[in-house]
Amino acid sequence: MNAKRTDFIATVVIDLIVASVVGILFFLLAYILTAGLPHVSWSFLTGATDAFSGAGGIGVQLFNSFYLLLLTMLISVPISLGAGIYLAEYAKDNWRTSLIRSAIEVLSSLPSVVVGLFGFLLFVVKFKIGFSVISGSIALTFFNLPLLTRNIEESLSAVSRSQREAGLSLGLSKWKTELGIILPVALPGIVTGIVLSAGRVFGEAAALIYTAGQSAPVTNFADWNPMDPASPLNPFRPAETLAVHIWKVNTEGLASNAAALSAAASAVLIIAVLLFNLGARLLGNYLYRRVTASK
Amino acid sequence: MLKQYSFEETAVQTFDDKTSLAMRTEDMQVFYGSNHAMFDANLAFPKNQITALIGASGSGKSTYLRSLNRMNDGIATVTGKIWYHGVNINEPGVNIYEIRRHIGMVFQRPNPFAKSIRENIVYALRANGIKKKAELEERIEQSLKGAALWDEVKDNLDKSALSLSGGQQQRLCIARSIAMAPDVLLLDEPCSALDPISTVKVEETLLELQKKYSIIIVTHNMQQASRISSQCAFFHLGHIMEYAPTGTMFSNPQIPVTQDYIAGSFG
Secondary structure, eight states, rough: OOOOHHHHHHHHHHHHHHHHHHHHHHHHHHHHHHHHHHGGOOHHHOOOOOTTTTTTTOOOHHHHHHHHHHHHHHHOOOOOOHHHHIIIIOOOSSSHHHHHHHHHHHHHHOHHHHHHHHHHHHHHEEEEEEHHHHHHHHHHHHHHHHHHHHHHHHHHHHHHHHHHHHHHHHTTTTTHHHHIIIHHHHHHHHHHHHHHHHHHHHHHHHHHTTTTOOOOOOOTTTOOOOTTTTOTTTTSSSOOOOHHHHHHHHHHOOOOOOOHHHHHHHHHHHHHHHHOOOOOOOOHHHHHHHTTTTT | OOOOOSOOOOOOOOOOOTSOEEEEEEEEEETTTTTTEEEEEEEETTTTTTEEEEEESSSSSSHHHHTTTTTTTTTTTTEEEEEETTOOOOTTSSSSHHHHEEEEEEEOOOOOOOSSSHEEEHHHHHHOOOOOHHHHHHHHHHHHHHHOHHHHHEEEEEEESGSSSSSHHHHHHHHOOOEEEEEOEESSOOOOOSSSHHHHHHHHHHHHHHTTTTEEOOOOOHHHHHHOSSEEEHHHHHEEEEEEHHHHHHHSSSSSHHHHHHTTTOO
């Protein structure tokens, strides 16, 4: 077989493989959206759920998903930023650092249902916090930390060494160089990673079933005092998220239209996750242009 | 196979007390782990002159240069004394950040920050407490003029530094260094990544800058050394073999290793 022919066949095979990956994705998306979107309406998006049958809207669940995501990010971004900066810049190349790295890897490979169970036993039962937004977001933090730390470390390490030398040679301290010169360059990558992990957190169900709970008590959206039990902002109330809702409606939902309900909720979830992905891209590019002043 | 030369036979000039010196090293040794990379380096650099450090790859000239502003901290172990204004700056207690503001450095590859041209210059100034807008503007203009870049960029100060050409980027790096008002400027093969025209521009800039700064430049290019430097030191395998006024060095080298290197019949 001559080289040209080999090349041709290889190209065709590779093209087919790529096409099948893209094809599967589009098929999935098309299926979920066509099955779900016809059932999505404004009253579905904002309405309350019937606590017994699971029928009705997903307004509270949608809010819960975003609120839980926000709290999770508030906890996990600062921690993983610190850990990422430490690993990329300060950690010496020795056994302790490789131990930390393996620990992070192990944490990232823990099944989310195990993380959820751990959160349930520790926060919900032992600390008596109960099924709550805060228990859920701490469990999700465990699940999110390793991925974010890895992403931040990689984004920082990708910045050229010569940038660090430039900063140091001007008499800037290591920390100042890190904060003012390296971090802005790495920021687009970091933000992209944060938004992508937000997509994962948003769609997570297993870790939340036992921590944030499976009930979405009716909340009073006119009451924004986080201390009030009925306030949507109260971090100590149980908060079923959209992904958990889909799981619940499918497994133990008593509503007559359970299939339509879960299809519609799935469509909403998929659209949200797609928006996160798209947002990650746009925001990353925008930030890159901003910090490098290349307009 | 490289020819063997005796490290005992050296010809290193010294200066009398009347010559004012920018800095000086005394018995400086550099180790990378257990690898002894620089042996007994004794060099003195006259003020407001360009001193060129020449030698083959791996001769230790960059290692030597990077030790002068303590950029080898954390990379190599440097022993011996580095005298700067009567202070041995190779002491643990010395404020290295302060030192680096006085002894600026420009690297082989242009490494402007991924910021605007203006920010490249003012970022470190602001970090050092210079906040007044008028003074910052003044420093931007002066340093860019000093690096012969002002006319090319004065209307585009907010443009990304990364959009400049390689030669412009390197001159921006020089400007960024001199904006700190250092008194010594270290350059580590600043033209090796540049085309000949940009090289000429950088060289002209350096010749102009020596009126205000003492310049130490590592170069692979012997023509460059002879074009711009007043003093020239030849490094060989971690040893300083010969140090003399550039004219003497190139017309009448004292020892065999320098003669061979300059004649191009090295090794």
